[in-house]
Each structure stands twice: as structure tokens, then as C-alpha cells.
Amino acid sequence: MMTLLPGPDSPTHAPVLVDEVCRLVTPGPRVVDGTLGMGGHAEALRARGATIMGVDIDPEALRASQERLGTQQITYLHGRWFDPPILDTITKYQPHMVLLDMGVSSWQIDADHRGFTFRPGVVLDMRMDRTDPRPTAAAWLSSASLEELSDVFRAYGDERRSRQLAREILRRRANKLFETSDDLVNAIRAVLGPRSGPSDFARLFQAVRIAVNDELEGLERGLPYLRDALAPSGILAVISYHSGEDRIVKHTFREWGKTCRCPAEWPVCRCEGRAFGLVDPRRPLLPTPEEIANNPRARSAKLRVFRKHDEGEGPVLGDGLVAPLFGGGDRSGGAPARRP
Numbered sequence: 001m002m003t004l005l006p007g008p009d010s011p012t013h014a015p016v017l018v019d020e021v022c023r024l025v026t027p028g029p030r031v032v033d034g035t036l037g038m039g040g041h042a043e044a045l046r047a048r049g050a051t052i053m054g055v056d057i058d059p060e061a062l063r064a065s066q067e068r069l070g071t072q073q074i075t076y077l078h079g080r081w082f083d084p085p086i087l088d089t090i091t092k093y094q095p096h097m098v099l100l101d102m103g104v105s106s107w108q109i110d111a112d113h114r115g116f117t118f119r120p121g122v123v124l125d126m127r128m129d130r131t132d133p134r135p136t137a138a139a140w141l142s143s144a145s146l147e148e149l150s151d152v153f154r155a156y157g158d159e160r161r162s163r164q165l166a167r168e169i170l171r172r173r174a175n176k177l178f179e180t181s182d183d184l185v186n187a188i189r190a191v192l193g194p195r196s197g198p199s200d201f202a203r204l205f206q207a208v209r210i211a212v213n214d215e216l217e218g219l220e221r222g223l224p225y226l227r228d229a230l231a232p233s234g235i236l237a238v239i240s241y242h243s244g245e246d247r248i249v250k251h252t253f254r255e256w257g258k259t260c261r262c263p264a265e266w267p268v269c270r271c272e273g274r275a276f277g278l279v280d281p282r283r284p285l286l287p288t289p290e291e292i293a294n295n296p297r298a299r300s301a302k303l304r305v306f307r308k309h310d311e312g313e314g315p316v317l318g319d320g321l322v323a324p325l326f327g328g329g330d331r332s333g334g335a336p337a338r339r340p
């Protein structure tokens with residue numbers, strides 16, 4: 001088994017879209033890197049004068065980045081960026097930028113003891129923090145219901161035969177509980193056939209990882225807190241690698257960029273028709289072919305950027321004018337209505 005622990009001399013995780021991220025900030029900002037990893041983005045941002053608060057759920061990643069980057073203009077926090085105490089600390093920090101570079105680093109996948117990989121004989125763990133009492137991937141596969149398994153493979157793994165795969169897992173675990181990568185690979189092969197291969201294993205292992213770590217729920221729940229924590233004119237930048245992650249970021253940013261920010265159930269607009277900010281650029285930033293050639297992990301990356309309005313900024317509709325109320329919470333279009 002390959003055991004790989006990151007250290008100051010280990011090949012650093014090549015940060016994805018790093019120039020694009022650095023170009024977003026003006027010199028000297030306070031930046032929260034909510035997914036510090038090996039600190040590739042943090043290092044580049046610091047070189048541009050940023051002061052960094054680095055957050056990571058993985059103690060091994062934190063230790064490695066701390067050894068690599070030291071303590072100059074950077075502090076470290078252990079936890080999930082969407083945990084309430086961490087959000088509290090971020091809010092007090094009033095960052096000019098928050099960066100999220102979702103998922104796991106290459107070294108985490110390469111380290112057999114972390115149990116993310118489909119290489120043979122690896123004990124399925126997949127928890128981003130191995131001290132976390134939450135169930136490992138093996139425990140989850142051995143106990144989740146048919147519905148739960150099937151939903152995860154369909155929603156997070158885009159698997160057409162998700163129910164068949166869930167049934168196969170239930171059938172196999174009746175004889176022997178799931179333990180290693182081989183158990184999951186063999187179940188996938190049994191359902192998808194002998195032509196299934198690494199791309200199927202990677203896709204379905206990733207689905208299990210997302211479920212084990214509650215990644216999408218946390219993202220959806222936590223984004224509004226990050227937006228509110230930003231200093232006026234602050235930037236929220238998210239790099240995602242999975243269509244489910246990107247969908248959440250895209251829809252959330254789009255909603256925030258609409259003209260009225262009041263909850264749909266409020267009968268009258270009270271925000272005076274101010275959006276929270278702007279999705280800018282409107283389309284995601286993607287890696288160049290050169291970056292993908294140098295770092296294949298970048299191929300599915302999408303960077304989306306939301307710029308919070310300064311106080312008093314934003315598309316104010318005019319004195320006495322409010323955004324119209326539409327059914328289903330969509331208040332983005334049409335002519336402004338006069339305040340009653």
C-alpha cells in the first residue's frame with residue numbers, strides 16, 4: 001500500500017486557476033482561504049500582499065501547509081468552513097475575499113491511508129478529518145438504506161443504474177460488510193459490466209465521498225454566511241469540480257444578483273430593490289488548455305465569482321419604488337412597482 005503524507009518537501013498540490021484567483025484582488029487584502037489544503041492559492045495570494053486566514057478540516061493538510069508557509073501573514077484554523085464557530089471567526093475577520101477550492105487535493109487521493117482511492121486493497125475511509133466521529137465510507141456503505149445509496153449514486157454520481165448498484169451493495173453486505181476499495185469496485189463491476197473502468201470508479205467513489213462528508217449540504221447552507229461576512233465590495237470565489245457543487249454555486253450567486261433580496265414570503269419589498277451584489281464575470285472562468293495539460297486535475301474546474309455591493313451601491317430602483325412581487329419568489333424581472 002502506498003502511504004503518502006504531505007510534508008514541506010513533498011510535491012505541492014498545484015493550485016488550479018491560481019492567476020485568475022490572484023487577479024481578483026487588489027493588493028493588501030484580508031483573505032479567507034476556506035479550503036487551505038497545501039496552501040498553493042494562499043501562498044500566491046500572500047505573495048501579492050494578502051493576509052490569510054487558512055481553514056481546513058483535514059489536520060494533515062493544515063500541518064503540511066503550516067510547515068510549508070510558516071506564520072508570516074497567515075493564521076490557521078481547523079474545522080469545516082461552514083461550521084458555526086468557524087463562520088463566526090470569519091465574520092469577525094471581515095474578509096475582502098473568501099476563496100473555496102472544493103473537494104480534496106491530489107495528495108489526499110494518493111494517500112492510501114485516507115481511503116479515497118479505488119486502488120486495490122485500500123480500507124475505505126474518505127472522511128476529510130480522520131478524528132471525526134462520523135461514519136467512514138465503509139461504515140456508510142455497510143449501513144445506508146437502499147434509497148439513500150441509490151439517491152447518492154444518482155444525484156452525486158450521475159449513475160443511471162443507481163438503484164441496481166444500491167441493491168447489489170445490499171446483497172453483498174448481507175454476506176460481508178464493506179471494508180475495502182475492492183468491495184466497492186467489485187459491486188460497481190457487477191452492475192456496470194466488465195467494460196466499466198477507472199472513470200466509473202472515480203465518479204462513484206467521488207459520490208460516496210460527497211455523501212460521507214455532507215459536502216453539498218454544507219456548501220448550500222454556508223454560502224449566505226460567507227456573503228454576509230465579506231467586507232463591503234468583497235469577493236466570494238468558488239472553484240468547483242463537480243456538477244452538483246457548481247449548480248449550487250451558480251444558482252445561489254444568480255439569486256443574490258437579482259434586483260430584490262427580500263424573502264419570497266414577504267408581501268412588500270423592504271430592501272429598496274438592492275441586490276446583494278453582482279455575478280462578475282457572468283460566466284465561470286475555466287482553465288486554459290495549457291493549464292489542463294500541466295495539471296489534469298484542473299480539467300473539470302469552474303471558478304465562479306460574486307462581488308458584494310458596497311453599502312449604498314447596487315441597482316436602487318429609485319425613491320418610493322420597490323421591486324415587484326412575483327409568485328415562486330422570482331422578483332428579478334418586470335417594471336418596478338410603487339411602494340403602497
Ligand SMILES: C[S@@+](CC[C@H](N)C(=O)[O-])C[C@H]1O[C@@H](n2cnc3c(N)ncnc32)[C@H](O)[C@@H]1O
Binds near residue numbers: 041101
Ligand atoms: C482542492 S483542496 C485545496 C487546495 C488548495 N487550494 C491548494 O492550493 O493547495 C481542498 C482542501 O479543502 C479541504 N476541505 C474540503 N472541504 C472542506 C470544508 N468543508 N471545510 C474546510 N476544509 C475543507 C480538504 O481537506 C482539502 O485540503
